[in-house]
Amino acid sequence: MTKRQPLRLHVPEPSARPGQSTDFSYLRLTPAGAARKPPVDTTPAQTADLADSLVRVLDDSGRAVGPWVPKAEPALLIRGLRAMMKTRIFDARMLIAQRQKKTSFYMQSLGEEAIATGHAMALEPGDMCFPTYRQQGLLLARDDVSMVELICQLMSNARDPLRGRQLPVMYSYKRAGFFSISGNLATQFIQAVGWGMASAIRGDTRIASAWIGDGATAEADFHTALTFAHVYRAPVILNVVNNQWAISTFQAIAGGEATTFAQRGVGCGIASLRVDGNDWLAVLAASRWAAERARGNLGPTLIEWITYRAGAHSTSDDPSRYRPADDWQHFPLGDPIERLKRHLVHIKAWSDAQHDVLHKELEAEVRAAQQEAETHGTLHDGHIPPLASMFEDVYQDMPSHLRHQLAQLEAEHNGH
Ligand SMILES: Cc1ncc(C[n+]2csc(CCOP(=O)(O)OP(=O)(O)O)c2C)c(N)n1
Ligand SMILES: [Mg+2]
16 A cells, blocks of 8 residues: 555744744735736736736835826825824824723724725715724724714713714714724625625615725635625725734735735636735725726726734734734835825925924824813713613614613612
8 A cells, every 4th residue: 555644734824923033025025116007997817917916106215106106196195194194193092092991992003004094085975985993094084073073982981972882993984984893804895795786776876895804804704795796796895904914813824825815806706906005105096996997887896905013903912922023113015104204205295394293283183182072081980871872772663661671770770
């Protein structure tokens, strides 16, 4: 009998653990300007090379190069810079608020701010995003929702618009095209495709934008969404934010090793791009390209955004336990804020002095919003919505058993 070697499985590992240094060559980067830009009516199969390379506009010196340079006035770029800085400052303050027990939980988008803020500026009012918990930049890039309202939810106070029924960071703003965040990962993808299909069935003109993380692509919902989006050419943008980590799990465990998440799209017959997510200009250009395809009945587009989750997964996580502490400093795609700033300085539309002034202005704006929100209470001081509010918003007409329980509650309270 031939002696065969025993079978074994391959278990992917990150290239470094705490105390070591990450070898980022696994990212297989291509230079800025190298990726071609196909016409919006390209066939999905013809995007195969773009699902493997990397769409980048900004080079290391801050120049915008290549076919993907978007048409954008400096004023729009400054709006983008402002939105990213505002998001970062907002996150930093809310992280401190959590440490002060003013809110129970927080999730930052540190290092990933370009993706949501750039994407927001490629969409139109009425389009619907189905975000995960790391796309607060979609809201902060536009002024439809005030920071005061967001902070009231974070602090679970008397003005919390969702009255304590969601995790603090899981906003819901239909009026701002921001679908209620669900903690059940990947549901966003099927919901977005369904919403986009409904928009087309009604003969509407609004498109959907779906959001998922690298880790959550391992969920079945991701694949189901791709099938429906492909079959019906649903007017949807399928965003995969590959920030290298899913809590303590490296992206290779979800299937990113030696292939890309963008290639999943091509395999399903969906036009797909792999894009530098820390390059605000590339984010704007790729998002516009995908939005134009969706709006023109040319079908869905999957975009894999390459970025790095610079902060902890959430306030309940300690990344120093599972990855090198200085990883972000070495991430080859850098800091999205610094990169856009460098570009603006390069085209002489911005200066260090202006940057400092804007930073101070935004800090004051966020601080003032927090102070106003705190006048309605924080988690710490127990200014929560009234107990009886848990009976509201469930049924249009409260059924008798709930009316009875509400009466009981009120009787008990009056008795105390
Ligand atoms: C269906 C489901 N499985 C597991 C979880 C627990 N969970 C919450 S966040 C998270 C990691 C997600 O990582 P990724 O999709 O890469 O997104 P990121 O946090 O990096 O933005 C996990 C496993 C969940 N909320 N829902
Ligand atoms: Mg992730």
